[in-house]
Structures are given as C-alpha cells and as structure tokens.
Amino acid sequence: MPDVDVLVVGAGPAGAVAALEAKRSAPQLDVLLLERDRAVGAPVRCAEGVGNAGLREFADPDGAPWVARKITRVIFVAPDDTEVKVAERDVGWILDRTRFDAYLAADAGAAGVELLVGTEASGMRHDADGRWEVAVRSGGSADTYRAKVVIAADGVEAMVGRWAGLDSRVPARDMESCVQYVVQGIDFDPDAIYLQFGDQIAPGGYAWVFPKAPGIANVGLGMVALKSDGRNARQYLDDWIARRYPRGARTGYTVGGVIAHTTIKKTYTNGVLVAGDAAHMINPLSGGGIVNAMKAGRLAGRTAAAAIREGDTSARRLAAYHQAWMDLLGEDHLKYYRIKQALEELDDDFFNGLARTVNKIPREKRSLGRIFAHALVKHPQLIPVAARYFV
Amino acid sequence: MRHVRPAEIAIVDLNVCDRCGLCLPLCPPAAIHLALTELEVDRDTCTGCRKCIAPCPVGALSMVPNA
Ligand SMILES: Cc1cc2nc3c(=O)[nH]c(=O)nc-3n(C[C@H](O)[C@H](O)[C@H](O)COP(=O)(O)OP(=O)(O)OC[C@H]3O[C@@H](n4cnc5c(N)ncnc54)[C@H](O)[C@@H]3O)c2cc1C
Ligand code: SF4
Ligand code: SF4
Numbered sequence: 470m471p472d473v474d475v476l477v478v479g480a481g482p483a484g485a486v487a488a489l490e491a492k493r494s495a496p497q498l499d500v501l502l503l504e505r506d507r508a509v510g511a512p513v514r515c516a517e518g519v520g521n522a523g524l525r526e527f528a529d530p531d532g533a534p535w536v537a538r539k540i541t542r543v544i545f546v547a548p549d550d551t552e553v554k555v556a557e558r559d560v561g562w563i564l565d566r567t568r569f570d571a572y573l574a575a576d577a578g579a580a581g582v583e584l585l586v587g588t589e590a591s592g593m594r595h596d597a598d599g600r601w602e603v604a605v606r607s608g609g610s611a612d613t614y615r616a617k618v619v620i621a622a623d624g625v626e627a628m629v630g631r632w633a634g635l636d637s638r639v640p641a642r643d644m645e646s647c648v649q650y651v652v653q654g655i656d657f658d659p660d661a662i663y664l665q666f667g668d669q670i671a672p673g674g675y676a677w678v679f680p681k682a683p684g685i686a687n688v689g690l691g692m693v694a695l696k697s698d699g700r701n702a703r704q705y706l707d708d709w710i711a712r713r714y715p716r717g718a719r720t721g722y723t724v725g726g727v728i729a730h731t732t733i734k735k736t737y738t739n740g741v742l743v744a745g746d747a748a749h750m751i752n753p754l755s756g757g758g759i760v761n762a763m764k765a766g767r768l769a770g771r772t773a774a775a776a777i778r779e780g781d782t783s784a785r786r787l788a789a790y791h792q793a794w795m796d797l798l799g800e801d802h803l804k805y806y807r808i809k810q811a812l813e814e815l816d817d818d819f820f821n822g823l824a825r826t827v828n829k830i831p832r833e834k835r836s837l838g839r840i841f842a843h844a845l846v847k848h849p850q851l852i853p854v855a856a857r858y859f860v
Numbered sequence: 861m862r863h864v865r866p867a868e869i870a871i872v873d874l875n876v877c878d879r880c881g882l883c884l885p886l887c888p889p890a891a892i893h894l895a896l897t898e899l900e901v902d903r904d905t906c907t908g909c910r911k912c913i914a915p916c917p918v919g920a921l922s923m924v925p926n927a
Contacts, residue, residue, distance in 0.1 A: 726882025
C-alpha cells in the first residue's frame with residue numbers, strides 16, 4: 470500500500486492551492502493530488518468572475534493567458550428591467566477556468582506535488598494506527614493509499630467529509646440550482662457584469678451576464694428549487710434568454726450547484742481538513758467561491774504541513790485551521806447569510822422601487838455603500854435588514 | 861440502511877444528468893454516488909424522501925414505484 474503524507478481529493482482551486490502550500494511549507498513531504506475528471510478545469514461549472522484584490526493574492530492577472538476579460542462596472546437589473554450602473558474601479562476579472570485551474574495545478578506540479586487526473590477517491594477508513602486508508606480508482610485499476618492528512622477539496626459533492634464523519638449535508642433551501650450557457654452574438658457592455666433579480670427570473674437567486682469577450686458571455690442563473698413555480702433551473706434560464714437575447718447562439722452549456730450556506734460546524738477531524746465548496750465556504754450572498762476556496766486551501770495546506778512536521782495530526786491540532794478560517798471569512802459569512810435571509814422576504818416591487826430611487830444618485834457617486842445608505846432613508850423597510858447585518 | 865421499505869424511490873435519467881454533483885449533499889442517507897463514469901442512486905439506501913428531485917437543474921431525477 471503506497472504511503473503519502475498529504476492526500477488532497479479534488480484539483481479545483483481549493484485542492485490545487487492546498488497541495489501547493491503543503492509542499493511549499495514542507496518540501497520533504499509527499500503530496501498527492503487526485504482529480505476525477507479527465508482534465509483539470511474541465512468541464513467548467515462556473516461563471517468565472519473573481520474580485521481583483523482576492524485574485525491578486527494568488528496570481529497576477531495582467532496579461533495572463535487564463536484571463537478572459539477585465540471588468541470595471543457592475544450593472545444591477547431590477548425585476549422590471551430598470552438598470553442601475555454602479556461605478557467601481559478595478560471590480561474584477563472573468564477567468565478562463567479551464568486554463569486557470571490547470572495553471573494552479575501546474576504550479577503545484579512544478580513545486581513537486583504528484584497529480585493524478587482521471588483518478589477518484591471512492592471511500593476511506595481508519596487503519597489500526599489511526600491513519601486514513603483512501604480507496605482510489607482510476608480507469609480499470611484500484612489502489613489504496615495511506616495518508617497522514619487527507620484534505621477534502623471535493624467541491625459541491627462534499628462526500629469526503631461525510632466519509633470522515635463530518636456533517637457536510639446541505640439543506641435544500643440553501644442550494645442554488647444553476648444553469649449557464651455561453652451565448653455568442655449578443656449586445657451588452659463588455660466591461661460590465663449584469664445581475665438581475667426577480668421572482669419570475671430566478672427565485673432565491675439571480676441571473677447573470679458575465680462577458681468573456683465583446684458579444685460573448687456566460688449567461689446563467691442560480692435559483693432555489695423550493696421557491697420554483699414548477700420549472701427547473703434550465704427552464705427558467707431558457708425563458709429568460711428567449712426574452713433578453715432571442716438572437717444569441719448558445720455555444721456551450723453547463724450545470725452546477727452553489728451552496729449558499731455558512732461554513733460547516735466542524736471543518737476538521739483526526740487527520741482530515743475540509744476546504745472550499747466542500748466545507749460550504751462560498752459567500753452566501755454573492756455565490757462567489759473561487760477566491761474563498763483558494764484562501765481556505767492555503768490555510769489547509771499550511772496547517773497540514775505544520776501538523777505533520779510536529780508529529781501531531783489529531784483533531785485538536787487541526788482545529789487551528791477552523792479557527793483561522795472563521796477569523797478570516799467564516800464569521801463574515803454568518804452575517805452575509807442573515808442578509809440573504811432578510812432579502813428573501815422582499816418582493817419584486819421593493820427591488821423595482823429601490824432601483825428607481827438609486828438611479829437618482831449621480832452615477833459616479835453610486836457605490837454599493839451609498840446605495841445601501843440611500844436605500845435605508847428612502848425605504849424604511851430595509852432598516853431591519855441593516856439592523857440584522859450589524860448585530 | 862433503511863428499515864421501512866419506501867413506496868417510491870429516486871431514479872436518474874442518465875441521458876439528462878450532467879454529473880454536476882449537486883444532488884449528493886442533499887441526500888440524507890448518502891444514497892447517490894458519482895463515480896468516474898456515471899451517477900447512481902442506490903436502491904437499497906434511498907428512503908424516498910424526494911429532497912434531491914426538484915433541485916436538479918435539468919430535471920434528471922424522478923420518483924418511481926419501488927418494485
Ligand atoms: C454555475 C456556477 C457559477 C459560478 N460562478 C462563480 C463565479 O462567477 N465566481 C466565483 O467565485 N464562484 C462561482 N461559482 C462557485 C465556484 O465555482 C466554486 O466556489 C469553486 O469552484 C470552488 O472551488 P473548489 O476547489 O472548492 O471546488 P471545485 O472547483 O468544484 O473542485 C472540486 C474538484 O474535486 C473533484 N472531485 C470531486 N470528488 C472527487 C473524488 N471523489 N475524487 C477525485 N476528485 C473529486 C471534482 O471533479 C472537482 O474538479 C459558481 C458555481 C457554479 C455552479
Ligand atoms: S443534480 Fe441532476 S444533473 Fe446534477 S448530478 Fe444530480 S441528477 Fe445529475
Ligand atoms: S429520494 Fe431522498 S434518499 Fe432517495 S436519493 Fe433522493 S435525496 Fe436520497
């Protein structure tokens with residue numbers, strides 16, 4: 470049975486960064502990174518948008534081959550199609566995740582991480598010494614690896630944590646069902662991302678247009694099935710595109726789940742750390758999880774390496790990871806989740822009214838903070854939302 | 861393993877399923893498995909709770925009599 474120090478399951482942003490950081494912190498360790506898909510980064514199940522500052526902690530986007538587009542504006546679209554343009558500099562980037570995820574994994578490989586694609590973890594159990602034995606399958610062959618620390622970075626499926634006895638199940642009300650097309654030959658501002666809300670459009674979520682190039686965009690939506698009128702996510706999106714972009718050519722199609730929840734209660738146990746979507750570390754308001762996954766991967770990789778060096782990979786030692794994540798972002802997500810719940814109580818009329826009010830603020834002064842402050846004055850209904858945010 | 865035999869259980873239409881993995885964390889008894897090539901619902905573990913059905917973005921899951 471092959472022995473490794475760190476076994477990382479899943480080569481998305483969380484797993485690739487975790488493997489890289491573990492190897493970098495302790496180059497003598499054997500670090501193995503498994504990816505079920507036949508290629509890292511494909512299929513893309515993502516709208517590929519990231520904030521500028523968060524991305525730059527990990528990679529330099531200027532001129533990078535894994536960037537599709539720079540974004541300098543956000544356009545919120547009310548249910549009745551009223552547009553609110555928000556002026557922000559350096560908003561972010563639209564990635565080409567096929568290339569970006571491969572770039573991260575290649576970085577890990579260059580540092581000495583062993584990467585196996587087309588290879589999946591299919592279960593795990595404790596051996597007599599308390600080490601994890603992970604069953605691994607690849608094409609026709611099967612093997613068992615023994616690892617000191619397993620990092621569960623398996624994304625929305627979140628099964629590795631469950632195998633380790635952690636509770637990473639998702640309540641249906643916190644699962645955003647997502648569908649997205651790549652649509653070509655359509656007219657929109659190629660420097661902006663568009664977000665549209667509305668009960669008929671994407672109940673419990675929003676629809677988006679994220680530009681990949683002039684005339685080409687990721688056009689998708691996420692919605693909560695429990696709030697549906699009977700249509701599934703794909704049917705909602707087909708209806709929305711038929712209305713907004715009837716002449717667009719749909720050249721690509723993807724499906725996925727976004728966990729709009731708060732971090733799982735326990736992201737660690739003896740010899741196991743859970744990072745990224747698998748630990749529900751997505752921003753529950755925006756649904757963005759790429760940068761969060763990398764931040765968690767960095768903490769997990771470093772914690773695993775330090776724990777192995779100290780010869781203590783017990784739950785007690787690994788708990789430092791959970792604390793570090795909660796201090797970094799986990800506590801903020803508890804607040805964002807409360808805002809999400811408050812927003813769910815507001816209806817289309819409210820958002821239509823808010824959009825018209827906010828459009829009276831001069832465009833260059835229309836920052837998100839100002840919109841919020843203005844909304845409080847003009848719409849006292851929002852005060853409970855604000856109050857819940859600040860408690 | 862369940863104790864009472866449910867009247868209905870979930871099945872997946874593999875022609876529709878995109879293997880996105882969204883339904884796995886919704887399933888309380890972990891009856892849904894995503895393997896290298898396809899998605900599988902374990903007939904003996906499914907309790908028929910329906911939690912996976914509506915959230916599938918493409919409608920690949922449905923309930924059938926537990927024959
Ligand atoms: C439609 C959609 C749009 C989105 N848009 C955005 C966006 O614009 N911006 C943003 O920041 N976030 C977005 N997200 C969320 C973002 O995609 C995730 O938060 C991010 O990919 C999380 O990274 P991760 O490494 O945790 O998981 P993933 O990127 O999901 O990686 C997990 C990997 O583990 C592999 N795996 C799973 N199980 C096993 C196993 N047993 N053995 C081996 N390998 C396994 C999977 O194949 C996968 O490659 C979107 C999500 C969806 C579904
Ligand atoms: S949610 Fe639907 S498309 Fe996704 S894996 Fe499950 S059955 Fe397949
Ligand atoms: S019906 Fe319930 S138990 Fe059966 S597969 Fe769906 S979620 Fe799991």
